[in-house]
Amino acid sequence: MREDREPDGYAGYAELDDHDVESEEEGAQAPRRSGGRRAVLVAAGGVFAALLAVGGYGAYTIVDAVSNGSGSPGGSGGQGSETAAKGPQEPPTAQQAEAAGKEFLAAWGRGDVTAASALTDRPETARAALTAFRENVPTRAFALTGTGPAASGTPAEPALGFRVKAEFEGATGAWEYDSALSVVRAQDGRAVVHWVPTVIHPQLGPGRTIAVKALPDPVSKPADRNGKPLEGFPSLSAVLPQIAPADGAAVVTGRAVTVSGGSGKEPEQLFVLTPPSAPQVKLTLDADLQQVAEEAVKQQSAGGKPASLVAVQPSTGDILAMAYSPSGFNRAVAGGQPPGSTMKVITSAALLEAGVTPDTVVPCKDTTYSPRPWRNDDPGDFPAYTLTDDFTHSCNTGFIDKGLEKLQPGTLATVAREQFGLGLEWHIGIPSRDATIPLPGTKDEAAAAYIGQGRVQVNSLLMASVAATVQSGTFRQPVLREDAKRVSAPGKLPADVARNLRAMMAKTATQGTARAPMSGLSGQIGAKTGTVEAGGKATNSWFIAYRGDLAVAAEVEGGGHGNSAAGVAAAQVLKAGGKG
Structure with a gap:
């Protein structure tokens, strides 16, 4: 009997049913009936959290490899196979799904893209997408925390929720959002994460790019002596563009995590790292x-x-x-x-x-x-x-x-x-x-x-x-x-x-x-x-x-x-x- 490898942080045991004894009836060999085996995984800890320190901070615009992310569960992650299962598979139990999700999040959280992708049903696609995400969204710290079963799950494909917390150099706060993953049975019998782009972020669909990008430089808009806007006055339409910022004042280029691309999808800001700002000039006007x-x-x-x-x-x-x-x-x-x-x-x-x-x-x-x-x-x-x-x-x-x-x-x-x-x-x-x-x-x-x-x-x-x-x-x-x-x-x-x-x-x-x-x-x-x-x-x-x-x-x-x-x-x- 193959010995199942239990993930860290969990204890497991296997119960085997008694095998029926072979018998011969009237010289004919009775069919052999093998007893079912069930594996029960018992959680040994609470909620999982992983923190990864990743150096670097910048903006990239390369396209992530998230296309074809909706394929069916497939082959062995250990061999990098993305072949669909050939026969019916028993769906993972809730305990198996939790263990598989925990192991995937642990690998992703510590920056081991190869190990994380191998724990999915589409390892090559997952590896490309996770690598692009790491390069396009370089963080100072990255944490993943499991939040329990997700409502999007089904009996055939249990789902787990998790929370992402990313910190960036120079940002005033952390980027936090919730996502979810589902677990399926691979061809080799393992419980693995079903890879889709939305595992990384709920809005990262096929053909879309997620990256830290520079925001357009803001235009300085002079205000009146009390800070009120001055746009809309006919006599000032040609005057306001002549107002330059004070000597030495600089426009601050903002940066944000954005998702863009995809048919009919408009670029969207997911998180502003540093807001853009132009030096405000207060005019003496009332x-x-x-x-x-x-x-x-x-x-x-x-x-x-x-x-x-x-x-x-x-x-x-x-x-x-x-x-x-x-x-x-x-x-x-x-x-x-x-x-x-x-x-x-x-x-x-x-x-x-x-x-x-x-x-x-x-x-x-x-x-x-x-x-x-x-x-x-x-x-x-x-x-x-x-x-x-x-x-x-x-x-x-x-x-x-x-x-x-x-x-x-x-x-x-x-x-x-x-x-x-x-x-x-x-x-x-x-x-x-x-x-x-x-x-x-x-x-x-x-x-x-x-x-x-x-x-x-x-x-x-x-x-x-x-x-x-x-x-x-x-x-x-x-x-x-x-x-x-x-x-x-x-x-x-x-x-x-x-x-x-x-x-x-x-x-x-x-x-x-x-x-x-x-x-x-x-x-x-x-x-x-x-x-x-x-x-x-x-x-x-x-x-x-x-x-x-x-x-x-x-x-x-x-x-x-x-x-x-x-x-x-x-x-x-x-x-x-x-x-x-």
Whole structure:
């Protein structure tokens, strides 16, 4: 009688039935009847667990040998045969199945692929698949733990469940999952594991590959100052791709165990070893205020009128909102247009420094000459107007006369640069345009510059900064990201000049040309309108204002007077974000 080899960790015994004695009846030999033999295996221990330390960590993409994994139980594992059994076989008992499964898991767990595959009904296929799995999914530690009979088993093919735990270098956690194997009777009578690809993983079917692979590099998605997403804003669609991670910040390539291949099967992540990450850049924008700015510009640009708006926080220089239309060119920060009478804020600063006071009489003539004629929006002579009155009612002739009298050529550009930071090279985080305030070659050019026309070129970003500088009394270069390199103005706006400018802008907001759009706004407010002659009957609308720690500039090409289109847009943002 052949002696059955008992697996380690189990004790076994065999009971033999008594053999019937041969007899002869009437000289004929009776057929010989051999007694059945049954082997009973008794478990000597509890749950099996094996741990294998395997060096290495990386990604492979070779195809595993898991095809043809559904063949019938076959020949001897010891000889590497994959021949199907030739005759009926008694199914393994539950105890035999448990012992066979235990021995297979022990061999696989300690990394002995040859021994493990020999304990299956398809040793060559199993060896190729187990080898590919070991190479494609290199682990630091690998443990297999039996979990008892599996529900998928049948009386003819008992099944055992087991749990896999794999640990990887650099991973934050272990990969754990449940699988199962079934046991059949081989041709030589042994109880062996029926090999199918799902023994390795339940989702590893024929033709599928399981491997550690690099995940696609993530795309950095800048967020607003509070971490809110900024996708979906029309004005930011071309801006966000220009935002690069900070110097030295690197994209982290993630790694995951994936299963892919097979007809109609999409690649699937089974376990993420290291999640991919891109250095997040927080912009200074406020998503809620950006939404308001987008809507304000959309309303005022209806009919195809180009428009833009920028909101700045005076205390920090942070750009809180930036909207423009049409898309394709960011006129809010890269455009260049004459600002009209909003330039009178800088002209007033120059005049105040030149000795003119807010109460100095500066007559507002119906017409003045430089030698070219200049007029105001509202006809009439107002000889008793002061500088404050001229500012409040936006009198062109008064500013031209007093500017030509008190200011030297180039003074306007000097004050703009040294106290308001205009004309310096700003680095806000994306490409932007600096102000252009050229040295006037004639009195006509100087007169035009004093009222923000002619060759003066600015944009909403620059003029929002002008309003912010008046509100806080200090120039702080606007930035779109906190790590942007800021420049400082060479000088500082004198305290008394800043105080007088705030008083003049406050009166304009409550009693002057800006009173309609600023109506209903409380707290510290100030504003200045601007209307630019654009040839013919067309006029461009400009408006700058502040409310508390929020400064806004808006412009609408062809929008009419400053207190209409641009003023309405700016006031919407001030109402939403400004505090008294």
